[in-house]
Amino acid sequence: MSGRPSLVVIGAGPRGTGLVERIAANAPGLYGHRPLDLHLVDPYPPGAGRIWRHDQSPLLWMNSMAEDVTMFTDDTVPQEGPVRPGPALDAWAADVREGRTEPSGDAAEPGLRAEIETLRGQDFPSRRLQGAYLRWVYEQSVAALPPSVTVHEHRGRALRVTGPSDGRQRVRLEGRAEPLVADLVVLTIGHLDAEPDTEQQRLSAFADRHGLVHLPPDFTADSDLTALRAGEPVIVRGFGLAFIDLMVLLTEGRGGRYENGAYVPSGQEPVLHVGSRRGVPYHSKIGYGWQGERPPLPRFLGPDRTEELLSRAGPLDFRRDIWPHVDKELGYAHYHRLFTAHPERTTADRAAFEEKYATAEPGSDDLRALIAAAVPDPADRLDTEALDHPLDGVRHSSYDALQEATRHYIAADLDRRHDPGHSEDLAVFLGLLSAYGQLIRFGDIGSWWHGFFSYLASGPPGPRLRQLLALSRAGVVRFLGAGTTVEADERHGVFRAGSATVPGERIEARALVEARLPDPSPERTRSTLLRALHADGAAATATGLLAVDPGDGRILDHEGRPHPRRFALGPNTAARTSGAFTRPRTGGPAFRQNDATARAALTFLRGLTGTDG
CATH class of the missing domain: 3.50.50.60 (FAD/NAD(P)-binding domain)
Incomplete structure (x- = not known):
């Protein structure tokens, strides 16, 4: 050539x-x-x-x-x-x-x-x-x-x-x-x-008609936040890392500071009313390192299982065909660590438990019964469904009641994620990484897995959640709850947000921020x-x-x-x-x-x- x-x-x-x-x-x-x-x-x-x-x-x-x-x-x-x-x-x-x-x-x-x-x-x-x-x-x-x-x-x-x-x-x-x-x-x-989708275009047009502010999904560090005015309520839809960036830029970024665990406002902050599907922030990053024996991963979603799944006739459905094996892999990492590092919280012989765990069908009643018999405290069992829906069935009579409950949830998460006595959480993190290594072979498995992974394994630093608690106590951040919805009220020219957690209550604002990345x-x-x-x-x-x-x-x-x-x-x-x-x-x-x-x-x-x- x-x-x-x-x-x-x-x-x-x-x-x-x-x-x-x-x-x-x-x-x-x-x-x-x-x-x-x-x-x-x-x-x-x-x-x-x-x-x-x-x-x-x-x-x-x-x-x-x-x-x-x-x-x-x-x-x-x-x-x-x-x-x-x-x-x-x-x-x-x-x-x-x-x-x-x-x-x-x-x-x-x-x-x-x-x-x-x-x-x-x-x-x-x-x-x-x-x-x-x-x-x-x-x-x-x-x-x-x-x-x-x-x-x-x-x-x-x-x-x-x-x-x-x-x-x-x-x-x-x-x-x-x-x-x-x-x-x-x-x-x-x-x-x-990315260009805004149909819903975002509708919300932006509504904001233009009524002189409101609507910031569609974007990279928060690149967003122009100057239109969010001091003291005014802002509805924020999204409670992941984009929200954490927004929180920082609108508080410390506007001259506020933290003293002895409390937030001292500058007076330039808006009031952020934040909600999402789950209604809580991503779990804190784990604040300790690994000690002792690691779970031998992969175990139930390794190359052989992946090949077997890929060889099946017809299209695979992630939640039906693949997720049960991911769930069993995460459970294995969790219980392996519980038996090896915290055996006082178990009541079975480890070898016998692992032998039965290996043969039980993923998600089966037999597997749940095996775990319940070997791990008496439900708090020591891994329930990925409950982790993914932390506020399911939770109801509060007012937004004021929700604030204290959400602060308690965040504080408990911080305590647990910084306590080596719960090192099974770090084992699950390793299981998530191991599963990711296999899941890339399946191609596009939808967005749920990536969101769940980020929520459980790629959340904010512990210090950021402590700042969030301080901002909540100072009234700069207000929690909306789970299943957050936003409507555009043409008659009154405002955005309204509500949630399943506080039925019947609504928050009004003249600004709406979509705190998430654009659609690819x-x-x-x-x-x-x-x-x-x-x-x-x-x-x-x-x-x-x-x-x-x-x-x-x-x-x-x-x-x-x-x-x-x-x-x-x-x-x-x-x-x-x-x-x-x-x-x-x-x-x-x-x-x-x-x-x-x-x-x-x-x-x-x-x-x-x-x-x-």
């Missing part, structure tokens, strides 16, 4: 950086010293990308402790490529602090340097500091590439990919006349903006790149995700055929994982995907050169 082989990676945030790290690790063995042009396209800085960029409020935190964040593989990742060890975020900060690593870029900025000086493993870093770590990982990964690989950074947006399946691709960039020519293209574009479906995305891919034949799943081969990330067409020259990784794909980075020594499904895609790309590119490396 003429010219140098060319690989274009669209998206240079954490996922793109992880792919570059795997290309660097695999290139010596698979590609040798053959020439390669590696193009990285992103409007945001490489490494940090949009979510972790330096240009955002320093008040915004990660929802993971520093010791639980790594971008490097280890021997727990089931990958073919070599492990290249590297520091987790807390170890990197220690290396910078102690002079073993030279900070680069934003890490040398005084505010971040001050954070590095005090950061310890169980601290929750700012997102800006995570961005500095990601930038360092990116630079290290680029430096580890063979000298024959030339990296080209393009600060802009990719608009379209064209080209035949058996020929070179062309990537058109915003503001650039000539397209990039690529032998392979990999999309690692992360979360994207092809008909809603603002990404001209994704829209063009779908128009050119890339298939979408029932929920609008980009269909990909779960093995190596190749984009699929409507007949299920993989495109030989186009790949995609990340949250817009049917093989989405729990995140682009993870805790050390937890298997890292995204790392496994990155490795498989890097190896597939390098193998393909090697075949084009026709020369020895």
